[in-house]
Structures are given as C-alpha cells and as structure tokens.
Amino acid sequence: MDSKEKTPPARTRRQDGETTRANILETAGGLFAELGYEATTAKEICLKAGCNLASVNYHFGGRDGLYAEVLKEAHNRFISLDLLTEVANSPLDARGKLGRIIDGMLDGLHSEGWHLRVFMREIVAPSAMFDQVFNTRISPKLAIIRGLLSEITGISTDDQALARCFLSTFAPCTMLLVANRHMVSRVMADFWTAEGELDFEDLKTHIKTFAFAGLDAVAAARRAKGRN
Structure with missing residues (x-):
C-alpha cells in the first residue's frame, strides 16, 4: 500500500483534535466547578478526561491556560x-x-x-x-x-x-x-x-x-x- 494512503486526511486529524480539546475543556470545567482552581490538578483532569499532559499543553498551554479557557467558556454560557x-x-x-x-x-x-458554579467561584474568589x-x-x-x-x-x-x-x-x-x-x-x-x-x-x-x-x-x- 502506498505510504500516502496510510496518512489520515487532515480534516480527520483536525476533527479528532477538536474533539479532544472539547473533551478536556468539558472535563476540566466540571472539576474546577467541583473542587475549585487551586485544588484541581492537571493530572486529575487528564485522568478523568482520558488524555495525557501533552494534550493539555498542546491545546491550552498548561493548566493555567486551560482554566482561562474554562472561564471564558463559563462566561460565554x-x-x-x-x-x-x-x-x-x-x-x-x-x-x-x-x-x-x-x-x-x-x-x-x-x-x-458547571459554568454557573465556576462563575460563582470566580465571583467569590477571583x-x-x-x-x-x-x-x-x-x-x-x-x-x-x-x-x-x-x-x-x-x-x-x-x-x-x-x-x-x-x-x-x-x-x-x-x-x-x-x-x-x-x-x-x-x-x-x-x-x-x-x-x-x-x-x-x-x-x-x-x-x-x-x-x-x-x-x-x-x-x-x-x-x-x-x-x-
């Protein structure tokens, strides 16, 4: 088989990446809402989301970047x-x-x-x-x-x-x-x-x-x- 045929289409890879990003964001939102920013670790997020730390770093630049996106999404909702x-x-x-x-x-x-609970936590303790x-x-x-x-x-x-x-x-x-x-x-x-x-x-x-x-x-x- 031609090696080019083994390479997944770019659109498929992009869709997989978007799905992974959305899953991490949704999982993190739930954990941040439940435990708060300080008590929620990147390891805990990865374990529940079924991903590795490299995925968090790739899509969000780390835990702080992920939390910033969670806040943006919470306020958007x-x-x-x-x-x-x-x-x-x-x-x-x-x-x-x-x-x-x-x-x-x-x-x-x-x-x-979870967006309402994240929003409430941020109001009480920015x-x-x-x-x-x-x-x-x-x-x-x-x-x-x-x-x-x-x-x-x-x-x-x-x-x-x-x-x-x-x-x-x-x-x-x-x-x-x-x-x-x-x-x-x-x-x-x-x-x-x-x-x-x-x-x-x-x-x-x-x-x-x-x-x-x-x-x-x-x-x-x-x-x-x-x-x-």
Missing part, C-alpha cells in the same frame, strides 16, 4: 457576546434590547451546567486569570449593557449612578443563576416547587417590570434635581 452584539444591532429600542438581554440571562435557569477574561470577554459585554442603560436613563456611562443601575438591574438575575435552588426555595417560600417547576415567563416579566420601574424612577429623580 452565562451570557454570550454574540447574543449581546446581535441584540445591540437589532431594530429594537433600548428598552426592548435590555429586556431581551434579561430574558437571555434568565434562560440560563434551564441549565445546571483567580489570577480573571483579568485576562475580563479584558477579552467581560469588558465588551459591559460596554454594550452600560450603553443601553445610559440610553434608557440619560445617565452618563462614567457616572457612578449608572453603576448602581447596573447592579440593581442584573443582581437578581445573577443571584437566581448561581444560587442553590433548594436554598432559595426555603428562604423565599417555595420559589421553586418540589418538582422544580417555575413559571419562567412570569418570572421574566416580573424582573423586567421591577428593573424598568427602577430605572425610570432613578432617571426621573435625577431630572428633578437637574442632574441628567
């Missing part, structure tokens, strides 16, 4: 830049766009993947890789959202009041996504039923109603003081 960009470029007005973003975040309640993820993934998303909040309220994007508006608007969504459902249900009178049921559409409407009422109230108060 939390709310993707693609979604935000699509919404920002849509013909909706600013209120419609912000409402769509809130809907997109709350859609994450249907998922209980890692050394946070700055890298912030600059490449988080900052562009914040810029889009700040712009919408500014358009709705008339408050400048560099005003501390807008930061407070951001917190009040998105803290409820974030809390629902990262909190333990059983604990939330116990504290807030069966927010989720024993069967895990929740009227998502009513929840979205409720949170948006409060968010827009709050933004409108802040904007009106500042106008009354001549501050907008």
Whole structure:
C-alpha cells in the first residue's frame, strides 16, 4: 500500500483534535466547578478526561491556560457576546434590547451546567486569570449593557449612578443563576416547587417590570434635581 494512503486526511486529524480539546475543556470545567482552581490538578483532569499532559499543553498551554479557557467558556454560557452584539444591532429600542438581554440571562435557569458554579467561584474568589477574561470577554459585554442603560436613563456611562443601575438591574438575575435552588426555595417560600417547576415567563416579566420601574424612577429623580 502506498505510504500516502496510510496518512489520515487532515480534516480527520483536525476533527479528532477538536474533539479532544472539547473533551478536556468539558472535563476540566466540571472539576474546577467541583473542587475549585487551586485544588484541581492537571493530572486529575487528564485522568478523568482520558488524555495525557501533552494534550493539555498542546491545546491550552498548561493548566493555567486551560482554566482561562474554562472561564471564558463559563462566561460565554452565562451570557454570550454574540447574543449581546446581535441584540445591540437589532431594530429594537433600548428598552426592548435590555429586556431581551434579561430574558437571555434568565434562560440560563434551564441549565445546571458547571459554568454557573465556576462563575460563582470566580465571583467569590477571583483567580489570577480573571483579568485576562475580563479584558477579552467581560469588558465588551459591559460596554454594550452600560450603553443601553445610559440610553434608557440619560445617565452618563462614567457616572457612578449608572453603576448602581447596573447592579440593581442584573443582581437578581445573577443571584437566581448561581444560587442553590433548594436554598432559595426555603428562604423565599417555595420559589421553586418540589418538582422544580417555575413559571419562567412570569418570572421574566416580573424582573423586567421591577428593573424598568427602577430605572425610570432613578432617571426621573435625577431630572428633578437637574442632574441628567
């Protein structure tokens, strides 16, 4: 047989490499979510993923590079830049766009993947890789959202009041996504039923109603003081 016929096609090798990379990323995400960054070793990841250290180094440049990619993927699953960009470029007005973003975040309640637990750990104890993820993934998303909040309220994007508006608007969504459902249900009178049921559409409407009422109230108060 001709030696050339023994060489797998480049596309097959590329697909195998993509599969290996995805497997390592998914496995690492689960372990980092369960154990945390400091307690998760590359050896442990390789053992569970069924790969060797050379594969981790090849695809991610080592454990730190792998964790950075896990953080990027976790934040992307939390709310993707693609979604935000699509919404920002849509013909909706600013209120419609912000409402769509809130809907997109709350859609994450249907998922209980590792990304939410990784995200929660990073909020509580930021890692050394946070700055890298912030600059490449988080900052562009914040810029889009700040712009919408500014358009709705008339408050400048560099005003501390807008930061407070951001917190009040998105803290409820974030809390629902990262909190333990059983604990939330116990504290807030069966927010989720024993069967895990929740009227998502009513929840979205409720949170948006409060968010827009709050933004409108802040904007009106500042106008009354001549501050907008």
